[in-house]
Amino acid sequence: MLHIHREIEDLKRRIVLEATMAEDNLRDSIRALMNRDAELALEIVDKDKALDEQEVEFEEECLKILALYQPVAVDLRYIVAFLKVNNDIERIGDLASNIARGAASLAVKEELAIPADIPVMSEMVQKMLKKSIEALIDLDHKKSQKVQNMDDKVDELHHSMYKIVGQRIQEYPDLVDSWMEVLGTSRYLERIADHCTNICEDVEYMLSGQIIRHGN
Amino acid sequence: MVDFTNPKLLAENIDFFYGKKQALFDINMAIPDKQVTALIGPSGCGKSTFLRMFNRMNDIIVGTNHTGKLLLDGTEIYGPETNVVQLRRDIGMVFQKSNPFPKSVYDNITYGPTIHGQKDKEVLNSIVEESLKGAALWHEVKDRLHDNAMGLSGGQQQRLCIARALAVQPKVLLMDEPASALDPKSTAHIEELIGELRKDYTIVIVTHNMQQASRVSDYTAFFYEGVLIEFGETTQIFTNPEQKRTEDYITGRFG
Numbered sequence: 001m002l003h004i005h006r007e008i009e010d011l012k013r014r015i016v017l018e019a020t021m022a023e024d025n026l027r028d029s030i031r032a033l034m035n036r037d038a039e040l041a042l043e044i045v046d047k048d049k050a051l052d053e054q055e056v057e058f059e060e061e062c063l064k065i066l067a068l069y070q071p072v073a074v075d076l077r078y079i080v081a082f083l084k085v086n087n088d089i090e091r092i093g094d095l096a097s098n099i100a101r102g103a104a105s106l107a108v109k110e111e112l113a114i115p116a117d118i119p120v121m122s123e124m125v126q127k128m129l130k131k132s133i134e135a136l137i138d139l140d141h142k143k144s145q146k147v148q149n150m151d152d153k154v155d156e157l158h159h160s161m162y163k164i165v166g167q168r169i170q171e172y173p174d175l176v177d178s179w180m181e182v183l184g185t186s187r188y189l190e191r192i193a194d195h196c197t198n199i200c201e202d203v204e205y206m207l208s209g210q211i212i213r214h215g216n
Numbered sequence: 217m218v219d220f221t222n223p224k225l226l227a228e229n230i231d232f233f234y235g236k237k238q239a240l241f242d243i244n245m246a247i248p249d250k251q252v253t254a255l256i257g258p259s260g261c262g263k264s265t266f267l268r269m270f271n272r273m274n275d276i277i278v279g280t281n282h283t284g285k286l287l288l289d290g291t292e293i294y295g296p297e298t299n300v301v302q303l304r305r306d307i308g309m310v311f312q313k314s315n316p317f318p319k320s321v322y323d324n325i326t327y328g329p330t331i332h333g334q335k336d337k338e339v340l341n342s343i344v345e346e347s348l349k350g351a352a353l354w355h356e357v358k359d360r361l362h363d364n365a366m367g368l369s370g371g372q373q374q375r376l377c378i379a380r381a382l383a384v385q386p387k388v389l390l391m392d393e394p395a396s397a398l399d400p401k402s403t404a405h406i407e408e409l410i411g412e413l414r415k416d417y418t419i420v421i422v423t424h425n426m427q428q429a430s431r432v433s434d435y436t437a438f439f440y441e442g443v444l445i446e447f448g449e450t451t452q453i454f455t456n457p458e459q460k461r462t463e464d465y466i467t468g469r470f471g
Contacts, residue, residue, distance in 0.1 A: 002468050070427055072454045073463045209456025 004069040011061060011082050012137055015089070018054045019133040022089050023126055025051065025096040026192065030122040033103035033185060034114060041104035048097040055090035059083065077209065081202040085136060088195040092129065095188040095195075102181045102188075109178050115164050118182065121157050121189045124150055125196070132199040139207055144200040151197045158190035224249040224388060224418040225270060230284035232265055232442075234277070239265045241442045243284070247435075252410060252419045254433035254450065256426060258465070261439040263422050267390050269293070270420065271307040272300055288388070305332065308381030312393035314373035316365035316380070321348075321357050324365050324376055328384040343383050350416075351379035352409050371402025378409065389413065391421040395428065407432050426466055430454045438462045 001009075025044050032041035062083050065071065071079055106112075128147045135143035165183045169176055204212050223246035232240035240262045247253050255263040265274065270293065274280045286293040293303060305328070316324050325344045326334075334340060344361065348354040353375040357368070365376055374394060381389060391410075395403040410419060410432045423429050429436055430450055437447040438459070446453065446462045457463045464470050 004468070072426070072430065072466050073457055075467045076455060 004065065004071055004075060007061075007065050007069070008075060008078055011058070011065075011079075014054075014058055014061070015082060015085060016133060016137065018051065018058060018086070018089050019129060021047070021051050021054065022092045022096060023129050025093055026099070026122065026129070027126055029096045029099040029103060030119060030185075032100055033106065034119060036103075036107040036111065038104045038107035041100040041107065044100035045097050045104075048093050051093040052090060055086055055093075058086045062086070074206075077206050081136065081206050084202050085133075085199050088198050092192050092195050095192050099185050099188050102185055106178055106181055110175065112168075112172070112175055112178055112182075114182060115161065117157050117161060117164070118185060118189075121154055121186065124154055124157075125189050125192050128154070128193055128196040132196040132203070135200055135203045136206070139203065141204070141207055144203040147196055147200045151193050154190055154193040158186050161186040220246045220248060222249070223247055224289065225420070226285075226287040226290075227266075227269075228285040228287070230266070230269070230282060230286060232262070232269065232274075232282040233280065235279040239442050240282075243444050245437060245444060245447055247418065247420060249418050250414060250416070251434040252414045252421060252432055253435040253437065254429035255420065255422045255437050255439060256424075256429050256466075257439035257445075258470075259424075260441075262442040263437075263439045264392055266439070267392055267420060267422050270388065270390055271304045271309055273309065275300070305384045306386055307388040307390060308384065308386035309390040309392070310374070310377050310381055310394045312396055314370060314377050314397075316368070316373050316376050318364065318366055320362045321365050321368070321376060322361040324380050325383045328380065332384060347379040347383040348376075350382045350413070351375045352405065352412070353379055369402070371398050371405055374398060374402070374406060375409065378406075378413075382413075386417065388418045388420065391419065393422055393424065396424060403428070426454075438465060440465070 025047055028040055029044050031037065032044065062079050065079055069075075128150050131143050131150075132147045134140065135147065161183060165179050165186075169179050172179070201213055204210065225247040227243050227245045230240055230243040231238060243266060255267060257263050268274050269282065269286055270288070272293065282294070288303070288306065292298065317327060319327070322344055325347050326340045329340060329343050334343070345354060345358075348357060353372060356372060357376075365373065368376060374397075378389075378394075395406045398406065407428065410421070413419060414434070421429075421433065433450045435447065436450045436453040438445045438453065438457075438461075440461055446457060446459045448458070453462060454466060457466065
């Protein structure tokens with residue numbers, strides 16, 4: 001195996017690791033929210049720093065490979081896709097951290113019934129993240145398409161959350177701040193799903209060399 | 217967009233043989249005017265054989281023959297009326313190893329024009345200046361035109377060979393690994409020069425250095441085992457080639 005291909009294998013391993021960190025943080029942030037576990041929530045905010053460090057290291061690794069090996073064709077497309085996916089994963093980590101902050105603040109306020117759609121969305125989004133990374137590693141068009149279809153469902157759930165939260169605010173006007181936090185969580189989940197879609201768009205670029213963003 | 221309907225060079229169904237061994241298989245390729253076309257592929261893939269066909273350098277190898285048509289500006293290169301001396305004036309060649317004549321810089325440049333009948337001293341003087349300027353060598357040698365060319369550095373000798381090819385006002389320049397024996401700075405010099413020359417000449421270059429092909433050429437043709445596997449815009453070949461074999465070769469997976 002050529003040096004550059006060994007390096008690319010190493011990048012694959014690292015990006016899976018990074019994505020797993022983001023996925024864990026996402027899962028735990030929702031757990032903290034549902035269990036009113038402020039301690040766990042703050043732990044996640046702290047763990048996000050490690051993810052940030054990973055992102056920078058990974059980017060440096062990609063830049064090193066570009067400089068040393070001048071990759072072309074599929075190798076070039078891999079590195080470019082990795083650079084972008086790395087960014088997406090870091091943003092996903094930030095959004096999980098936002099959810100955790102919300103969970104920490106809700107944990108010390110009056111308890112409210114979190115809509116069941118929140119854990120449902122979270123499950124879906126976690127699956128999307130896992131599948132999008134698998135699609136990247138296996139260059140699997142089918143998996144990538146599946147993620148893009150799931151994104152529509154998450155969008156729907158997020159939109160219906162506006163209605164739910166609107167009603168709850170009318171029922172419990174003194175809990176407005178808390179309900180806004182719940183809506184924020186829904187919004188963060190929807191954003192994470194968008195980042196997973198971005199990852200899949202990069203997978204499509206890897207496969208076809210075509211840039212398919214913006215409905216192209 | 218490049219005009220492929222009026223190519224400078226055109227190969228139609230070219231098969232080429234060294235004795236019984238077939239080296240090229242049914243090559244069809246249109247090389248556009250005033251562009252740089254790179255031929256790449258592993259050793260023995262036929263790219264140099266193909267390059268040498270354009271100015272009939274293979275004629276001197278006993279036992280070679282070919283079928284198919286090769287055209288320069290629509291005229292058959294292997295036609296019965298073709299004057300090979302005139303052909304090699306129209307289609308100049310630069311080799312891997314610089315090969316200046318053991319004569320002065322001046323005589324190296326004037327050799328071709330003199331053979332073609334130019335005797336006017338003033339015309340020859342201006343040919344020397346123009347050719348050396350065209351090869352980006354003038355400023356380095358203008359004060360030593362009558363020194364022996366063998367005293368120039370390797371990079372300068374190679375540019376002298378390019379200047380010598382330019383002196384007879386060719387239409388096409390063939391380059392067979394023109395920078396592979398040069399240091400990085402001289403290589404950069406030659407590559408820069410190719411960029412300048414493409415304004416006035418059609419250039420076909422064989423190179424083993426894929427980064428060089430991607431840097432200097434507008435079009436790239438990938439040959440493998442005597443077959444033209446893929447021919448397209450260099451940017452496309454190096455970002456998203458159509459053929460798996462091209463991708464495997466340029467990413468170093470084989471070859």
